[in-house]
Amino acid sequence: MSETPLLPLLRPVRAGNAFEETVERLLQAIKLGVVPHGARMPPERELAAQLGISRVTLREAIRALQEAGYLDVRRGRYGGAFVVYQPPHPSQGALRQVVNAMGQSELEDALMFRMAVECGAAQVLADTELTPEQAALLRRRLAEVNEAGPGDYRRLDTAFHLCIAELTGSSLLAAACADARLRVTDLLNAIPMIGFNIQHSAAQHAAIVAAILDRDPDRARQAVAEHLEGTAALLRGFLA
Numbered sequence: 476m477s478e479t480p481l482l483p484l485l486r487p488v489r490a491g492n493a494f495e496e497t498v499e500r501l502l503q504a505i506k507l508g509v510v511p512h513g514a515r516m517p518p519e520r521e522l523a524a525q526l527g528i529s530r531v532t533l534r535e536a537i538r539a540l541q542e543a544g545y546l547d548v549r550r551g552r553y554g555g556a557f558v559v560y561q562p563p564h565p566s567q568g569a570l571r572q573v574v575n576a577m578g579q580s581e582l583e584d585a586l587m588f589r590m591a592v593e594c595g596a597a598q599v600l601a602d603t604e605l606t607p608e609q610a611a612l613l614r615r616r617l618a619e620v621n622e623a624g625p626g627d628y629r630r631l632d633t634a635f636h637l638c639i640a641e642l643t644g645s646s647l648l649a650a651a652c653a654d655a656r657l658r659v660t661d662l663l664n665a666i667p668m669i670g671f672n673i674q675h676s677a678a679q680h681a682a683i684v685a686a687i688l689d690r691d692p693d694r695a696r697q698a699v700a701e702h703l704e705g706t707a708a709l710l711r712g713f714l715a
Contacts, residue, residue, distance in 0.1 A: 485500050562629070
């Protein structure tokens with residue numbers, strides 16, 4: 476598998492909690508599927524530079540994630556830190572277990588947070604003149620998620636939504652959207668795949684991109700809101 480590029484969400488950590496925040500950043504990339512199962516993390520030298528930490532701190536964080544079962548560190552010419560984490564298989568039981576661990580109030584708060592930041596990101600991006608390269612990237616992410624099979628769907632759906640935030644150029648907004656997605660990712664992974672829902676989501680994804688490329692902020696915000704409301708309704712339906 477090809478090497479994973481440096482990731483916008485792997486922003487510099489604060490010196491006072493360098494180890495803990497490094498673990499958090501790496502876990503975020505792994506659990507969101509931005510670095511998928513079987514992929515290699517970026518090279519140690521580049522990753523340490525992007526996170527603004529020493530290679531010693533990075534190695535300690537990678538060792539901790541290896542011991543926790545998220546990474547496999549291999550030596551040699553083709554070595555590196557490879558992701559071995561896989562999300563649980565979707566089921567109503569798994570979904571109920573995640574919700575019980577969160578609590579109903581935390582669940583509703585997470586859904587509200589996601590609604591606020593993702594609608595805001597789409598609105599901001601739709602008010603921005605994209606370069607041809609940025610527009611092409613957005614279209615590519617749309618095609619990838621809408622053509623994805625069940626095994627890759629959640630990961631590519633995450634990449635699509637995070638791409639919108641990243642293209643705004645705001646590292647804080649991109650980080651907030653990644654955080655919001657992480658708070659619900661175990662819930663989304665536990666929802667069984669339904670063909671009609673995936674088709675409906677594909678149409679909604681296309682509507683979001685069309686509104687952004689048409690530079691219509693209100694329509695972009697409404698398209699994202701409709702999409703996220705549908706996901707929340709499906710989630711509540713499985714929990715009823």
